[in-house]
Amino acid sequence: MILKKATAVLLVVLLAIALVATIVLFRTISFQYEMPDVESVHFEDIPLDDAVARLSDAIRFQTVSTLDNRERYLPEFDAFMDFVRESYPLIHENLNLKIVNGYTLLYKWEGSRPGLPAAMMQGHYDVVPVEPGTHDDWTHPPFKGVVSDGFVWGRGAIDDKSGIFSYLEAVNYLLERGFEPERTVYLALNHDEEVGGRQGARKVADYLLEKDIEIAFLVDEGMPVAEKIMEGLEHPIAMIGVAEKGYLSIELEVTKEGGHSSMPPRETTIGALSEAITNLKKQPMQGRIPGLLRDTFEPLMPDLPFRYRMALSNLWLFGGAIEERLGYIPHTNAALRTTIAPTIFHAGIKENVLPQTATATINFRIHPNNNIREVLYYVQNTIDNELIDVRVLNGAREPSPVTTTSSEAYQLMKHTIHEVFPEIPVAPAMFLAATDARHFTEVSDYLLRFRPIRARPDDRGRIHGTDERISVENYGEMISFHIRFIENTTSGLSATGSPAAQTAMP
Template identity: 40%
Template sequence: MKRLFLSLALGVIAVAAVLVVRTVAFTSRQVAPEAGAPLVVDAEAASARLAGALRLKTVAASEGQPADDAAFDALHVYLREHFPRVHASLKREPVGRHSVLYTWEGTDMSTRPVLLMGHLDVVPVTPVTESAWVHPPFAGVVAEGHVWGRGALDDKGSVLAQLEAVEALLAAGERPRRTVLFAFGGDEEVGGQEGAVAIAALLKERGVRLESVLDEGGVIMSGTVPGVAAPVALVGTSEKGFVSVELKVKGEGGHSSMPPPSTAVGTLARAVSKLEATPMPARLAGGSRELFEWVGPEMGFGMRLLFANLWLTEPLVVKQLAAKPTTNAAVRTTTAVTVFEGGVKDNVLPSDARAVVNFRILPGDSVEGVLAHVRKTVDDSRVEVGTLAFQSEPSPVSPTHSDSWRQLERSVRQVFPQVVVSPYLNVAATDSRHFVGLSDNIYRFFPVHLQREDLARVHGQDERIAVPTYLDAVRFYAQYLRNTAF
């Protein structure tokens, strides 16, 4: 018995030693901040240019509603007028009806181009909510230190900041060594088929292989990672996939006074209930795992011990993350019942019922894997399983050891020296997914420092961007171009 206790004690001591050693070796991955090159930007003029772009109601076509071609045409004219150096020096190619590809030719044609992205379309504003905005959503107002309007954050702010950066670099007489491409889609909010998809196909047809891609995605957030006092720059190294599964049940109809054991609605309700009660497995992988590997060293000893030893603590970490909707999305393919239809009158048996369940797919899972999960979980031959037209697979995870990542990380630390840079999993879809196959280095980051309450403004009420925040974005894009292409 003594030998058993001694063996157990030695085992505990050995595990404890491993935990401590790994925690001590779990040191910061952040590159030392260095001074970036200066950039001259007229704050008042730049803010006014963004405000002017926000006045143009470039809502993409959706749900049977056509896009406002005149608004998109006016925006392209506006960009030509307000960024004259860009349009004098860069090649501009219209793609489709509303999208555009710019080429800033470099001096060394043996290098692969870098691609920066954004989109010109915005989501609509529900008419009944317009009166609740502090400033009308399409007024393009500069007030109270902010630029107000739909698209300020998603995504005209990014597009205009990139153009401001190029205009300033051209004014300084700078020219890239590496060719730089700018792809601005006109239908990102509805899938990107006529914009990003067409631009990616065009580049593929030309045999272009990209060094890197930078699109919208993560931002700089304060207080978003418990235990990390500094703001965290969340750079999406991957993004979730998307599929909406349609469930249909046929019934016999008839009078409700003589019902069958289960109506079409009842059968469908049980199927939906099973799916909600049986989510797909949770796991810590890809960008979600890397997040803790990068921010963990910035925490206190107790939290560092936890994340330095995921080989042992991962089940506990995953359980805690899966307990909250905001973090559950980072560790599993999520299940969301979004549509449920059936029946027309209280005394009539429904002849059919329909539900739509939206899945956001974790990298490592797949559309086919989701469908297999649905069929196995529902396990009812009366329930027909199909998918809606729009779907996408999760993206591959881009590396954090490549030169492209290092230059992106360096650029962030040069402009925002106080922040912690970290990979993460982008849970929403971006146009960048259409460029998978053209580059291994696809990153998703909009260089703006936001507070938690600002996130509700994206696609929501009172969308705005602070003027100093917008100018920092301009400086970041200029520094990023200098680091990657000059």
């Protein structure tokens, strides 16, 4: 009798397992991502040698952004602006140039239908300095613009001179062929992105708001066409940055009676602060895959190893496990949740004296799922110690809104990527660093952060690092992409290629 009952229970359990396994397998196998059927577009007649020569020349200007000692580099900024004027006479004949705040170049290419909200494309020509002592590590000097082995080498080759010069080449190409945009296009070449953009991009945004200029969408630097973004994944993916994280630094301070270290009390200032930081580390803010991160993975699914595909198609079962796994890898963790980084710790002056005050600074990068108020609430709850004062430091900002992938602006960019980079899937993603786009959240709801730069894993260290370079072939692709993007966005074509000239977008 007992045996019969046990057999029945076992049978039910086995059936349940079989059912779950069937659902998991079915969902894994039935998941399909279809590459859209788009005709590829080539521009055979781009004068690539001339374009490369201009980019190489542009790299020679040491347009370095630093917070201190800014005056030292200003003559380079002036010379750079002259160089742009001399290099593209046709652009300067046909587009209106406004110098914003002394150094940012804002071009207006007037469309034939002024009623349409304008398209805006921006980037920056300032660069970060070369770290002292690393000049000799470069294969070619950082400010020579050497073209060698199929690459243009130097500071700014990726970030972001290739970006803005590919805009200029694209506009020049179109002007030479008599192209007239229907939609007005603004091009902004900003001058202080690397130190926060308050003098350049912010002033451009203020100008557009003040003049009530309607901007349909804005394109800025951002995510690349990334290769090998995770183990087992050979296929490149083009990612469009649709959101940016927020920023918050807080200072924690504990004040207590000091005294001699021979008879320490149970709780000391350093002890209390260390415990607070340990608690924050042990209980990070909740991360979630469903939403943007899941959308980023989606086009990659067919190429992922089976175990990942199975887990991602069955988040109802494996969500927790995969969130934990992604939490261990710094860049996936940063995409998953609001991150917490203790960055400064001050306490104590002498080895046998208990410090009366201890302070720590903690930097948060806020996921669009959270906001500043939630982070502060989480900090108070997790620390749960009345002795600790929490102070918000200057410079806090909320995460950006998320640009919806159903918007026409996003769809147009995606369509253009498919035309110029056939076979490469496109996904929305979160941009983990900061761009000038963050100054434009009041100007437009549709901010797209994308550069058609092919980035391999080892390129990550070149941005702001040593041996920054862009391949000549890829630079040609960047120019092609921007020619096609301007054609698509300004000639009244909708994302699907069908005429939609009557509708204002997005």
